[in-house]
Amino acid sequence: MAKIAVLGSGIMATALSFPASENGNEVRLVGTFLDREIIDSIQKTGVHPDLGLKVNESVKAHQLEEAADVIADADVVMCGVNSFGIEWAGEQLSKLMKPGQKLLTVTKGMRADDDGTMHILPDVLRSYFDPELAESVSWNAIVGPSIAGELAVHHDTCVVFCGQNEADVEYLAGLFRTDYYHVWTSTDFVGHETGAATKNVYAFAAGFAQGMLRKAGKENDRYVMYNYGAAVFAQGQKELRSFIKLMGGDPETGDGLGGVGDMFVTSMGGRNVKAGGYVGEGIAFSEVQDRYMKGVTLEGVAAIKVIGKALGPLTERGVIGEDEYPLCRFLYSVVAEDAPLEMPWDKFFQGLK
Amino acid sequence: MAKIAVLGSGIMATALSFPASENGNEVRLVGTFLDREIIDSIQKTGVHPDLGLKVNESVKAHQLEEAADVIADADVVMCGVNSFGIEWAGEQLSKLMKPGQKLLTVTKGMRADDDGTMHILPDVLRSYFDPELAESVSWNAIVGPSIAGELAVHHDTCVVFCGQNEADVEYLAGLFRTDYYHVWTSTDFVGHETGAATKNVYAFAAGFAQGMLRKAGKENDRYVMYNYGAAVFAQGQKELRSFIKLMGGDPETGDGLGGVGDMFVTSMGGRNVKAGGYVGEGIAFSEVQDRYMKGVTLEGVAAIKVIGKALGPLTERGVIGEDEYPLCRFLYSVVAEDAPLEMPWDKFFQGLK
Numbered sequence: 001m002a003k004i005a006v007l008g009s010g011i012m013a014t015a016l017s018f019p020a021s022e023n024g025n026e027v028r029l030v031g032t033f034l035d036r037e038i039i040d041s042i043q044k045t046g047v048h049p050d051l052g053l054k055v056n057e058s059v060k061a062h063q064l065e066e067a068a069d070v071i072a073d074a075d076v077v078m079c080g081v082n083s084f085g086i087e088w089a090g091e092q093l094s095k096l097m098k099p100g101q102k103l104l105t106v107t108k109g110m111r112a113d114d115d116g117t118m119h120i121l122p123d124v125l126r127s128y129f130d131p132e133l134a135e136s137v138s139w140n141a142i143v144g145p146s147i148a149g150e151l152a153v154h155h156d157t158c159v160v161f162c163g164q165n166e167a168d169v170e171y172l173a174g175l176f177r178t179d180y181y182h183v184w185t186s187t188d189f190v191g192h193e194t195g196a197a198t199k200n201v202y203a204f205a206a207g208f209a210q211g212m213l214r215k216a217g218k219e220n221d222r223y224v225m226y227n228y229g230a231a232v233f234a235q236g237q238k239e240l241r242s243f244i245k246l247m248g249g250d251p252e253t254g255d256g257l258g259g260v261g262d263m264f265v266t267s268m269g270g271r272n273v274k275a276g277g278y279v280g281e282g283i284a285f286s287e288v289q290d291r292y293m294k295g296v297t298l299e300g301v302a303a304i305k306v307i308g309k310a311l312g313p314l315t316e317r318g319v320i321g322e323d324e325y326p327l328c329r330f331l332y333s334v335v336a337e338d339a340p341l342e343m344p345w346d347k348f349f350q351g352l353k
Numbered sequence: 354m355a356k357i358a359v360l361g362s363g364i365m366a367t368a369l370s371f372p373a374s375e376n377g378n379e380v381r382l383v384g385t386f387l388d389r390e391i392i393d394s395i396q397k398t399g400v401h402p403d404l405g406l407k408v409n410e411s412v413k414a415h416q417l418e419e420a421a422d423v424i425a426d427a428d429v430v431m432c433g434v435n436s437f438g439i440e441w442a443g444e445q446l447s448k449l450m451k452p453g454q455k456l457l458t459v460t461k462g463m464r465a466d467d468d469g470t471m472h473i474l475p476d477v478l479r480s481y482f483d484p485e486l487a488e489s490v491s492w493n494a495i496v497g498p499s500i501a502g503e504l505a506v507h508h509d510t511c512v513v514f515c516g517q518n519e520a521d522v523e524y525l526a527g528l529f530r531t532d533y534y535h536v537w538t539s540t541d542f543v544g545h546e547t548g549a550a551t552k553n554v555y556a557f558a559a560g561f562a563q564g565m566l567r568k569a570g571k572e573n574d575r576y577v578m579y580n581y582g583a584a585v586f587a588q589g590q591k592e593l594r595s596f597i598k599l600m601g602g603d604p605e606t607g608d609g610l611g612g613v614g615d616m617f618v619t620s621m622g623g624r625n626v627k628a629g630g631y632v633g634e635g636i637a638f639s640e641v642q643d644r645y646m647k648g649v650t651l652e653g654v655a656a657i658k659v660i661g662k663a664l665g666p667l668t669e670r671g672v673i674g675e676d677e678y679p680l681c682r683f684l685y686s687v688v689a690e691d692a693p694l695e696m697p698w699d700k701f702f703q704g705l706k
Contacts, residue, residue, distance in 0.1 A: 052575065144584075145579070145580050145583030145584060145587070146580055147576065147579055147580055149575060149576035150576045150577070150578060150579065150580045150581075151580065152576070153574075153576050155576065155577075155578050155580055155581060156578070156580065156581045156584070156696070156698070157580040157581075157584075158580070158583075158584035158587075158698065158701070158702075160702075160705065182584075182698045182699075184702050184705050185705070186705050186706060187706065188706055221506075222405060222502060223500065223502035223503045223505070223506050223508065224503070224508075225503060225508050225509070226498070226500055226503065226617075226618045226621045226622075227498050227499055227500055227503045227504065227508060227509065227510040227511070227618060228503075228508060228509045228510075229617070229618075229621075230498030230511075230610075230614045230615070230617040230618035230621075231497075231498060231509070231510075231511035231535070231610060231614055233613065233614060233617045234498070234511075234608070234609050234610050234612075234613050234614030234617070237608050237613050237614075238608050238609060241608060250706055252706075254608075255587070255590050255591050255594060255607075255608075256587050256591060256702055256705065257583075257584060257587050257702065259587075260586065260587050260590050260613060261583045261584055261586060261587030261590075262583070264579075264582070264583040264586045264587070264617070265579045265580060265582075265583035268579045268582075268583075269579075343509070345509070345511065345535045346535075348511070349511075349513075349537050349609055349610065352513065352537050352538070352539050352609065353539060353540065353541055353603055353605075
């Protein structure tokens with residue numbers, strides 16, 4: 001049994017309160033400044049409005065003002081914000097966390113320096129910490145195919161808890177593991193975090209075919225465009241593995257839950273796929289963002305903007321070849337330059353033996 | 354321009370007549386003894402009844418009695434039967450083919466000896482040939498994510514032509530390549546054929562979740578079971594790569610069109626997924642086969658019966674470990690022993706670092 005404090009009360013962070021609380025842990029959800037209404041709702045009715053479900057009785061919800069007290073004596077501190085909030089979370093946690101606490105993050109994404117050097121988000125969080133505190137904190141993350149609501153309603157879900165220290169990830173896995181939440185552990189931290197970030201890049205492309213069919217008035221035809229989607233998925237998987245290798249992870253991580261499994265689930269639907277659908281209809285991405293999906297959080301697009309942009313300087317510096325990552329480069333041209341949807345098939349599947 | 358004779362006029366063989374004939378090749382479809390009505394229909398109206406489409410004007414259809422003449426002067430001979438007909442096709446082609454002809458097969462599956470040694474289908478075909486003729490024939494295959502109807506209606510489709518000889522696969526690819534049929538080439542013949550066969554194994558499992566939801570009356574719920582499907586897909590991808598390695602192919606082939614791409618498209622629907630759905634509902638597989646899907650060709654189940662059965666003797670002989678291929682072993686117990694649907698999650702993702 002442990003005290004688990006969660007900064008950010010979005011759907012994923014809240015979904016994790018189900019297995020955690022059912023295992024007898026004390027779970028405390030702390031809302032960010034954007035989560036006031038969510039926390040209000042949970043405090044009054046127990047219902048998380050975005051998830052559309054009542055959290056377990058024992059789970060407590062707190063407004064941000066209580067964060068210091070709630071986090072101070074926790075054994076485990078979770079970072080449950082989305083990637084847009086990672087810098088804010090770094091500032092907060094660096095002030096609120098105590099030596100020896102275990103951090104567990106569910107935020108997915110990347111940050112890159114101007115020269116294209118990329119960083120996984122746990123390292124971004126860490127950069128806000130005093131070096132001594134950073135050293136005494138244990139850094140861990142959850143990756144794998146998890147649609148939050150499915151976990152919350154107790155459907156079988158398989159994930160990987162990853163981190164630098166085997167004993168710590170095993171301890172954390174033990175707190176959450178149930179008969180429906182199946183948890184594996186890994187110390188390929190950078191590999192798993194890279195897979196989790198890059199899968200979002202390719203999920204955006206999973207929406208194209210549906211939009212193209214809609215535009216052509218063929219969405220209810222007998223023959224749709226799974227061949228197109230499968231080819232894009234396969235090229236995405238090749239690039240995902242390459243990114244893991246580039247970041248120093250184990251490419252085999254790309255075959256598992258944190259790679260192809262996560263890319264599969266993310267390709268099945270959600271906001272990024274929807275945004276890709278508009279592009280498939282022939283709408284310039286800037287218009288999708290400013291009009292059709294104004295104000296909607298798009299983690300896939302955010303990942304493309306960071307990772308796709310980094311490919312330029314990485315190529316200039318000779319770290320990667322010009323012919324590598326053709327799909328990610330193309331997706332970057334779509335979201336950053338409103339490039340039309342002309343899939344560069346000829347550049348795919350290079351080096352086939 | 355080449356003369357292309359196709360033995361078997363199923364939907365895949367017929368779909369390939371579109372790019373082939375549009376490139377100016379002379380395409381001759383030859384029906385098997387099971388295809389009499391299909392050939393009749395094409396001869397009278399041009400329509401392939403199962404595909405629901407009219408073939409191109411220049412494509413000619415022939416009943417089996419004309420096979421000898423039609424095949425004798427062809428440059429390329431295609432084997433378009435399904436895996437249940439591979440032995441029959443071997444007998445026919447060994448008598449009808451001429452030295453120097455190029456064989457191109459689209460049949461997917463495996464055969465295994467009693468000791469578990471597995472063989473790709475081009476090798477099964479070859480075993481029927483006189484050794485001298487076998488040596489002078491060029492052996493090739495098409496793999497990759499291709500729903501036949503999508504190709505036939507000219508939706509973008511990406512595939513790999515594979516074979517032992519690079520010049521031959523390049524020649525064949527050139528005959529079929531169009532602006533919607535994107536063709537790569539590879540000499541990893543065994544790797545690609547293994548991926549194409551094993552992907553069918555895992556597509557059967559892709560139907561389970563849908564059936565489980567149906568049984569529970571939850572198929573239209575807000576939260577379905579993509580997490581479950583994604584975990585099964587990820588374990589399937591791990592095993593598919595292992596099978597490629599076991600057969601002497603390049604494991605990286607498993608990441609591309611002939612591996613994960615093909616598994617993706619096959620998991621999106623079709624007869625194997627439907628059969629898996631019944632199992633998901635809790636119906637014993639023998640009842641699915643004898644009642645709900647009586648007489649329906651199930652390539653995935655056929656692959657499970659061959660490959661899953663081979664795992665026993667391969668384990669006994671120490672060729673593979675007991676903990677390898679847990680999903681394939683489980684699927685074999687479902688189709689061969691009517692085992693209930695209790696997914697052995699604990700056996701999955703072994704050796705995670």
